Amino acid sequence: MLRRLHLYSTHKTIPAPRLTSLFFLFLSLSSYDNFVKAHIFIYADCSQETYVPNSPFEENHNSLLASIVSSSSQASYNSFAIGNGSSSPPEGICYGLYQCRGDLKTTDCSRCIESAVNQISLVCPYSYGAALQLEACYVRYEHIDFLGRLDTNLKYKRCSKSVDNDVEFFRRRDDVLADLPTAMGFKVSCSGPVEGYAQCLGDLSSSDCSSCLADAVGQLKNLCGSAAADVYLGQCYARYWASGYYDLTSDSSNEDDEGKTVAIVVGILAGVAILIVLLSFCRRVMD
Missing domain, CATH: 3.30.430.20 (Gnk2 domain, C-X8-C-X2-C motif)
Structure with missing residues (x-):
């Protein structure tokens, strides 16, 4: 596991082995091979600092993620600062960016980013800062300005x-x-x-x-x-x-208890989702 001090926030990296197979379970239901490959989970990086529900940061965080999804249908990269220079309190400011791999078509980029945004809140719930890397796209947000600052960790x-x-x-x-x-x-x-x-x-x-x-x-x-x-x-x-x-x-040195815990949670959610789909299908057949 990588432990580091990053822009005054401590993050934990959750590597692929615990989550890849679970997300792939969802994605394998799709018949689109390229879609599956683009959406393979690589890693997530979650801040240990968390925000409370209904806080100014949550509102700006949700606005940021919505802007990222919307922008990805037009461009393969963009960055944002939500709440900066407004009446929002300083702790409510949210900075973020997204990027798709350079050879990805715009439609595939948008679908990949939408998947990453959906996953980042699940993998890093209520985190003040998080990053999520899929095979072909990347999303990151923080409560402090990280844009343009070189990070080679x-x-x-x-x-x-x-x-x-x-x-x-x-x-x-x-x-x-x-x-x-x-x-x-x-x-x-x-x-x-x-x-x-x-x-x-x-x-x-x-x-x-x-x-x-x-x-x-x-x-x-x-x-x-x-x-x-x-x-x-x-x-x-x-x-x-x-x-x-x-x-x-994967790099086995990245494995940690937090990654295993997240895998269990995501696994349970995956099982519940699949069970609901199967029950709905069976109900239609019986009707």
Whole structure:
């Protein structure tokens, strides 16, 4: 588990292993393969500070999430400050942003963001700050201004099983990784059988983006040494894989009791939802 002091708020990272299979249970009911892939849960980052219901922050928080969903049908990235410079008390201000992967169509982006917004309140209930990463989109909000502030803390990593010391593969991999920090937004690169892509959040300057990606690439080299790997930092991520090979496992060091508790809660809700659907179907058949 990653414990860190972030903009005066303590967060806990909830990694994918406890939640991926549960959300995938819902998503597998869909016949749209691309929809399922885009919505796979990667990680969530929840503040331990919580707000009370019906507080000024809750009102602005709900307004922010609604604005994020609405904006995602028009653009793949946007940032917001709700309650800033108004009559709202300082503790009610809510900052946030969302971003979709650079190769996602607008309609798919909007659906991914809507899913992320629906999940973030479930995974991080009443949190003063939260971030949620799906396979193809990201949502974050805070009660203090984080926009444009470089954050290269490691949030999550996934590595495939280690491979033999294949000199040619690692040469190709290093060629791809050397190209990714040149990204201005979303970058795709390939060298022979090795492919990769990287992306910064839209609130970063070009110099901070390069710095973040250089850090992510360095961690990819040092943390994994395998045929496929992802690294997610606070404001950027990078990924590489050998063509036809993408079997990743999560970082087991991120596991904690909170993640297991959330998994139990989400699992119960998933079971109840499916049971309701089945009972409704059976009732129609019997009628």
